[in-house]
Amino acid sequence: QKEVEQDPGPLSVPEGAIVSLNCTYSNSAFQYFMWYRQYSRKGPELLMYTYSSGNKEDGRFTAQVDKSSKYISLFIRDSQPSDSATYLCAMSGNTGGFKTIFGAGTRLFVKA
C-alpha cells in the first residue's frame, strides 16, 4: 500500500464547475498537508499549505484535512480553463525524518 493515494484521473469538467480533488494516506504521523499545481513541463507551485485538521480558504481554492479519516481534499470553485493542470497532494510529519511524500497527481482539464 502506498503511503499516499491519489487518483491520477484525468478529470474533465466544464468551465464554472466545482472541482473536488482528493488524497488518502495511511501514516497518522503526517501533520503538514500541501497542494501543488503543476503545469505541463513546469515545476510544481505551492497552492495551499495546511497544518493538522481543518479548512483553509484562499480565493477560489479551499483545502480540507480530516485526520480522523486520513483524507484531504482540494476544492476549486468557478473553475477556469487556466486551472487545467496536474494537482499534487503532499504531506509530511515526524515519520522518523521529515520527508515529504507526494501523491501521483491528478490531471485536471477544464473545458471552455
Added chain:
Amino acid sequence: GAVVSQHPSWVICKSGTSVKIECRSLDFQATTMFWYRQFPKQSLMLMATSNEGSKATYEQGVEKDKFLINHASLTLSTLTVTSAHPEDSSFYICSASSSGTSRTDTQYFGPGTRLTVL
C-alpha cells in the same frame, strides 16, 4: 518571495558526457535542497536530499556516483549527471526549503530542467 531558479531549463547532450544542473534559491536561504526526477505523466521521484555543507542523502536505488550533488552554499545546489545515457533523459526538478531538522517546512520548486541524452 520563495523563488527558486534552475539552469539550464533545457539541455541536449551526447551519450557519455556529463551535465551539470544548477538550483538557486533567489530570495531565501535554503538549508535543505531536494532533487527530483519526473517521467512523463508520472509524479515526482525523490532522488536525494542535501543539506548545506554536508553530503547528500540518496534514496534507495539512486546511484550516488552517477548523480553527484553538491550543496556548497545556502543558495546553491548542483546536480551533475555523469556519463549520461539515453535512459537518464528525464525532467529534473529541484526544490528548496528553509527548514531545520526539528520541523518541516514547505518546499519551493524550481521550474525544472529537461535533459535529453542522444
